[in-house]
Amino acid sequence: MSLQTLPRLLNLAAVSLLRDEALAIAALEYLPIELFPPLFMEAFCGSRSETLKAMVYAWPFVRLPLGGLMQKPHLGTLQAVLDGLDILLAQKNHSKRCKLRVLDLRNTGQDFWKMWSGSSVHVSSSSSMTPVAEVRSRTEQPLAPLEVFIELHFKESIIDDFLIYLMRWVEQRKASIHLCSNKLKIASTPLENIMQVLGIVQLDCIQEVEVNCIWHLSTLAMFAPFLGQMSNIQRLYLAHIHGLAFEEEEEYHHAVQITSQFRRLYHLRDLYLETPSFLEGCLNQMLRCLMTPLENLAITHSLLTDSDLTHLSQCPNISQLKGLDLTGDLLTYSNAERLSVLLEKVAGTLEKLDLNMCGIRDFHLEAVLPALSHCFQLKYFSMCGNLLSMAIMEKMLRHTSALPSLNKELYPVPQESLLSRGIRRPQRLAQCRAELFEILKDLGRPRTIWISSISCPQCEGHAFSHPEPIIYQGNILA
Numbered sequence: 001m002s003l004q005t006l007p008r009l010l011n012l013a014a015v016s017l018l019r020d021e022a023l024a025i026a027a028l029e030y031l032p033i034e035l036f037p038p039l040f041m042e043a044f045c046g047s048r049s050e051t052l053k054a055m056v057y058a059w060p061f062v063r064l065p066l067g068g069l070m071q072k073p074h075l076g077t078l079q080a081v082l083d084g085l086d087i088l089l090a091q092k093n094h095s096k097r098c099k100l101r102v103l104d105l106r107n108t109g110q111d112f113w114k115m116w117s118g119s120s121v122h123v124s125s126s127s128s129m130t131p132v133a134e135v136r137s138r139t140e141q142p143l144a145p146l147e148v149f150i151e152l153h154f155k156e157s158i159i160d161d162f163l164i165y166l167m168r169w170v171e172q173r174k175a176s177i178h179l180c181s182n183k184l185k186i187a188s189t190p191l192e193n194i195m196q197v198l199g200i201v202q203l204d205c206i207q208e209v210e211v212n213c214i215w216h217l218s219t220l221a222m223f224a225p226f227l228g229q230m231s232n233i234q235r236l237y238l239a240h241i242h243g244l245a246f247e248e249e250e251e252y253h254h255a256v257q258i259t260s261q262f263r264r265l266y267h268l269r270d271l272y273l274e275t276p277s278f279l280e281g282c283l284n285q286m287l288r289c290l291m292t293p294l295e296n297l298a299i300t301h302s303l304l305t306d307s308d309l310t311h312l313s314q315c316p317n318i319s320q321l322k323g324l325d326l327t328g329d330l331l332t333y334s335n336a337e338r339l340s341v342l343l344e345k346v347a348g349t350l351e352k353l354d355l356n357m358c359g360i361r362d363f364h365l366e367a368v369l370p371a372l373s374h375c376f377q378l379k380y381f382s383m384c385g386n387l388l389s390m391a392i393m394e395k396m397l398r399h400t401s402a403l404p405s406l407n408k409e410l411y412p413v414p415q416e417s418l419l420s421r422g423i424r425r426p427q428r429l430a431q432c433r434a435e436l437f438e439i440l441k442d443l444g445r446p447r448t449i450w451i452s453s454i455s456c457p458q459c460e461g462h463a464f465s466h467p468e469p470i471i472y473q474g475n476i477l478a
Contacts, residue, residue, distance in 0.1 A: 025054040029097075033060045041113060044069050049080040056084025057091065059100040065109020067151075073162035078105075082169050085146065089176050104149045105166075106182075145176045152181040152197070152206075154189035159197065167200055180205035184230075187212050191219055195226065203229040207267075210237040217241055217278045221254040228261035236265070239274035255282060262289035272298040272325075280304070284311035293320040298354075301328035309338035313345050321346040322377075325354040336364040343371035350375045351405070357385035362392040373399040382410035384452050390414045390432060394439050401443045409449045433470055440472035447472050 024039070031039070036055065043051040056064065066081060081103065088098065148170065150163070170179045180202045186194060203226060211220070220241050227233075255278050262268070271294055273279065279286060280303050294317055304312075304326070312318060324346065331339065343350070353375070358364075360383060372378075381400070388396075393414055400406060414436075417429035433451065440447050448471045 024051055028054055028058040033097075036060055037113060037115075041069065044077065047076065049076065052077065052080040053084040053087070056081050056100065057088035058098055060097045062099050063102040063104055063109070063112075064100055065104045065106075065112050067105040067107050067149075068109030068113055070105075070107075073105075073160065075162050075165060078162060078165065082166075085177075089146070089173065100146070102147045102149060106149055106151045145178050147178045147180050147202075149180045149182070149205075152183065152201070153185040153187070154194055154197075155185070155187040157188060157190070159189070159193050163197070167197060171200055178202045178205075182206065183208040183210075185210045185212070191215075191222060194223075198226045204231050206230045207232055208235040209233055211241075212237065212239045214240045214242070217251055217254045217258075220278075221257040224258045224261045227258075228264040231264055232267050233265050234267050235270040235272075236268060237272040237274075238276065239272075241275070242277055251278065252282070255279070255285060259286040259289050262286060263291060266291050268292060269294060270296040270323075272296075273300070273302070274298070275301045277302065279308075281308065283308040287311055287315040287317070290315065290317040293317045295321065296323035296325075296352075297321055298323075298325035298327075299329065300325055304329045304335065306332070306334050306338060309335055309342060313338060313342040318342075319345055320349050322349055323352040324350060325352075326358060327354050327356040328358070330359040331364050333363060333367070336360075336367040340368050340371040343368065343375060347371065347374040347376070349377060351377050352380040353378060353382070355383040355386070358383070360386035360388065362389055365392050365396060369396060369399045372396075373402065376403055377405055378403050379405045380408045381406060382408075384410050384412050386412050387415050388412055390416050390435060393436070397436070397439050397449075398443065401445060401447075407448075409447075411449060411451055413451055437470050437472060440470065443472075445472075 036059065040052070040055050042048075043055065064081075066077070070077065085103065088100065148166070150166065166179070170177050179200050182205065184198075184206050209227065209230060211223075215223075220238070227236075258278075268290070269292070276299065279299075283299075283304070284307070297318060324342075326339075343353075353372075365388065372381075378400075388411075393411065396411075400409070413429060414432045417425050417432045436449065436451070440449070448469050450469050
């Protein structure tokens with residue numbers, strides 16, 4: 001018998017068994033483990049609530065990845081599964097074969113169902129986060145309450161019925177059920193509703209937090225105590241948080257409330273701050289609260305002061321950065337000198353550097369090039385949207401030619417190929433491209449560079465449209 005044939009036979013057995021639902025439920029105690037997944041899928045597709053409920057308290061696996069079967073939340077299925085959990089919790093003597101400890105309602109687990117069914121189930125990409133919270137709960141506390149994992153993505157003005165029902169069910173069983181989530185995304189929803197949900201969730205399970213909505217600083221300050229309880233956060237993204245200049249004392253107090261919570265984030269490694277106007281001039285307050293070295297730092301579309309860059313270069317917890325993104329942070333000449341000091345600080349580990357739309361001119365780049373040439377781990381370098389001459393671009397290419405790992409380089413169109421309003425001159429651009437190729441040829445190392453000055457409206461984030469690359473591979477021009 002082939003390996004492909006077995007899942008089909010199991011599916012046929014499950015279909016046959018469900019023709020008599022009462023018999024199927026009675027047979028669960030003696031059913032081979034291999035039949036549980038296909039039988040559960042058939043019961044799910046056929047909305048056999050009683051079978052689903054019975055299978056939950058006899059489930060022979062540690063995890064039940066229910067979310068992998070639901071394209072969208074289904075309240076009836078949830079009710080049946082939770083009824084099954086209630087029976088399991090009420091049993092004094094649990095079934096010997098039942099090993100269920102985790103009900104997973106996230107859009108994951110397709111591999112599990114695919115393995116048992118032989119069907120092509122779409123598999124979503126998994127998180128890159130280290131499973132700190134889940135590992136802890138299964139190793140240090142093997143007899144801990146049952147865990148229910150959900151996706152926390154607040155993007156509507158109201159909370160849906162599926163989550164409301166689940167919250168009420170969990171709240172009535174706090175001692176025996178833990179509501180968990182690895183990721184928290186906030187794109188909308190009133191803070192009052194968010195806080196109501198977070199009051200029930202095990203906050204130390206959360207490893208990624210993304211706040212991508214327009215919040216006033218006082219709103220973020222109200223959210224901050226919850227953030228401080230998310231002690232296993234590894235990735236934090238905050239965007240569009242605004243303060244009011246005419247209430248400086250109050251805004252400073254809010255900023256302290258927020259940054260002080262960083263002292264409790266012992267696993268934070270990736271920090272992304274987009275338009276963080278509340279940190280302008282007081283970045284040091286946040287940096288002093290970092291407890292562990294960061295791997296990636298982005299502070300974008302902000303007005304970093306000289307003191308901000310100085311404190312950044314002096315912070316011990318940024319000395320191991322692999323990624324640095326300062327897109328949209330306008331540089332002054334003194335800023336450039338401080339940026340050079342910062343690059344020297346991270347030269348031993350930096351792999352990705354974004355300096356797009358920083359207002360960089362030739363004299364800025366002159367100050368940065370010596371430090372840039374010491375970043376021997378650099379793999380990716382982008383500085384689109386700046387105004388540079390052919391002369392300084394040649395100098396930059398020569399300074400970076402000795403970086404052995406550099407394999408993706410994104411540069412602006414040379415200013416000689418632009419008219420006064422930034423409009424490109426096609427003939428002059430073609431000439432500049434030819435000159436850049438000759439520079440690459442003279443340097444002698446196979447190399448590809450991309451030239452662009454135009455933001456890409458179809459792309460998310462701060463992407464740029466890139467014309468044909470300039471490639472030097474021997475004597476080939478592409």
